[in-house]
Amino acid sequence: MSLLLHVSDTHFGTEDPPVVAALQRLATALAPDVLVLSGDITQRARRAQFAAARAFCDSLGVARLLALPGNHDIPLFNLPVRLLDPYRGYRAAFGAELEPELEGDDLLLLGVNTTRPARHKNGAVSAAQVARVVRRLQGARREQLRVVVTHQPACVMREEDEHDRLRGGHAALQAWSAAGADLVLGGHIHLPYLADAGARVPDTPRALFCVQAGTAVSRRVRHGSPNSVNVVRWSAPAAGDARQCRVERWDYELAQDRFDRSHEQLLQLAE
Numbered sequence: 001m002s003l004l005l006h007v008s009d010t011h012f013g014t015e016d017p018p019v020v021a022a023l024q025r026l027a028t029a030l031a032p033d034v035l036v037l038s039g040d041i042t043q044r045a046r047r048a049q050f051a052a053a054r055a056f057c058d059s060l061g062v063a064r065l066l067a068l069p070g071n072h073d074i075p076l077f078n079l080p081v082r083l084l085d086p087y088r089g090y091r092a093a094f095g096a097e098l099e100p101e102l103e104g105d106d107l108l109l110l111g112v113n114t115t116r117p118a119r120h121k122n123g124a125v126s127a128a129q130v131a132r133v134v135r136r137l138q139g140a141r142r143e144q145l146r147v148v149v150t151h152q153p154a155c156v157m158r159e160e161d162e163h164d165r166l167r168g169g170h171a172a173l174q175a176w177s178a179a180g181a182d183l184v185l186g187g188h189i190h191l192p193y194l195a196d197a198g199a200r201v202p203d204t205p206r207a208l209f210c211v212q213a214g215t216a217v218s219r220r221v222r223h224g225s226p227n228s229v230n231v232v233r234w235s236a237p238a239a240g241d242a243r244q245c246r247v248e249r250w251d252y253e254l255a256q257d258r259f260d261r262s263h264e265q266l267l268q269l270a271e
Contacts, residue, residue: 001233001234001235002033002034002104002106002107002145002233002234002235003030003031003032003033003034003231003232003233003234004032004033004034004035004036004107004109004147004231004232004233004234005027005030005032005034005035005036005060005062005229005230005231006036006038006185006211006213006229006230006231006232007023007035007036007037007038007213007216007229008037008038008039008040008151008185008186008187008188008212008213008214008215008216008229009038009039009040009070009187009188009190009213009214009215009216009218009220010037010040010041010042010053010056010215010216010217010218011040011041011042011043011072011215011217011218011220012041012042012043012049012050012052012053012056013042013043013044013046013048013049013052014043014218014219014220015052015056015217015218015219016217016218016219016227018257019216019217019227019252020056020217022252022257022258022259023060023216023217023229023252023259024056024059024060025258025259026229026250026258026259027060027061027062028060028061030231031061032060032062032231033062033063033064033107034062034063034064034065034066034102034107034109035057035060035062035064035065035066036066036067036109036147036149036185037057037065037066037067037068038068038070038149038150038151038185038186038187038213039068039069039070039071039072039073039115039151039187039188040070040071040072040073040151040187040188041053041067041069041070041072041073041090041093041094042072042073042089043072043218044072044075044076044077045072045073045074045075045076045089045090046089047089047092050073050089050090050092050093050094051093053093054093054094056217064102066100066101066102066109066111066149067094067095067100067111068098068099068100068111068112068113068114068149068150068151069087069090069094069098069113069115069151070115070151070187070188071115071119071120071121071122071123071151071152071188073087073089073090073115074086074087074090074115074117075089082117083117086117098111098113099111099112099113099129099132101136103144104144105143105144105236106143106144106145106234106235106236107144107145107147107234108136108137108140108144108145108146108147109147109149110133110136110137110146110147110148110149111149112125112129112133112148112149112150113129113151114150114151114152114166115151121164122152122163122164122167123150123151123152123166123167123188124166124167124168125150125154125166125167125168125169125172126168127168129172130168130171130172130175130176131175133148133172133175133176133179133181134175134176134178134179137176137179137180137181138179138180140180142237142243142271143236143237144236145182145183145232145234145236145245145269146180146181146182146183147181147182147183147184147185147232148176148181148183148184148185149184149185149186150166150169150184150185150186151186151187151188152164152165152166152169152186152188153165153166153169153186153187153188153189153210153212154166154169154170154172154173154184154186154197154210155169155170155173155184155195155197155200155201155210156189156195157191157193157195157200158191161189161191164188164189166186170201170202173197173201173204173208173210174201174203174204174205176208177197177198177204177205177206177207177208178205178206180206180270181208182207182208182209182243182245182267182269182270183208183209183210183211183232183245183247184197184208184209184210184211185211185212185213185230186210186211186212186213187212187213187214187215189212189222190214190215190220190221190222190223190225191212191214191222191223191225192212192213192214192225192228192230192249193212194209194210194211194212194247194249194263194265195209195210195212196209197209197210206270207267207268207269207270208270209247209267211230211232211247213228213229213230214226214227214228214229215227215228216228216229225251226251226252226253226254227251227252227259228249228250228251228252228259228262229249229250229259230247230248230249230250231247231248231249231250231261232245232246232247232248233245233246233247233248234246242268242269243268243269243270243271244266244267244268244269245266245267245269246264246265246266246267247264247265247267248261248263248264248265249261249262249263249264250262
C-alpha cells in the first residue's frame, strides 16, 4: 500500500505553531510514502517564510515530496521580482522544477503549475500543459494510481467559488479523464471537499475525482472549516480486482490538540 499526505495552503508567515506541531505528530504516526504540497506554501513569498516552510517539510520525514507554487508564492509587492524572476524564492527552497513528477511502481503523480504572475490570484491551465499531462497519463499502467496536482481548483462545489475556479479547468478535466487520470488534487480556497468530476463536468468520459484540501496550518481558516489535510491510501489491484482508493480528511481538533480523521470515502476508480 502507498499512502499520500496531501497538504495545501500552509501560508508560512501566518502559521499556528500548535497546529504545525500536531501535523508533525500526525505525519510521524501515519508514515506517508509521499508528501504532496499543492501551493500557497508562504504568505508573502519571503525568504524567511520559504525557509520555514522547507524546514517544516523536512521535519515530516517523508522520503518523497511533490511541491507546487501557489499564487502567494509569487511576490505581490516586489514588482521587479514579480515581473523578472517571480519564482526565485520558491526555486531556492523547493528546486527549479515548477511542474514536478513522481513515478513509482504503483503511483504516477503529475504537477501542473497553474499560477500566472500577470494575474493577482486566478490560475489557468494552458493547452500545452493539458497535452503534456495527457501524454504522460496515456503511458500509465493499470496498477498505478494516476494523480494530477494543481493549485487552483479545477472543479468547485458552490456557485460563489466559480470565480476562483481554474481557467481552462473543465477542458483539462475532460482531457485528463479520457487519458486515464484518477484524482486531481488542489487547494487555494481553503475549503476541503471531494467532488465527482464526472457528475459535475459535462463530457467527462471516465470516473475522475477532485480532492480539495483546506489550509493545513495557517490561521487563515475560512468557511467555518478547520485546519485540515487529506490522506490517500492506494493498493495496486490484483488481476480481476477493482481499482479503488480510500480518501480521508483529517481535521485539527482544538480541544484535543490533534488531527483526527473526520471523513473517509472509498472511491471506485475506472479501468
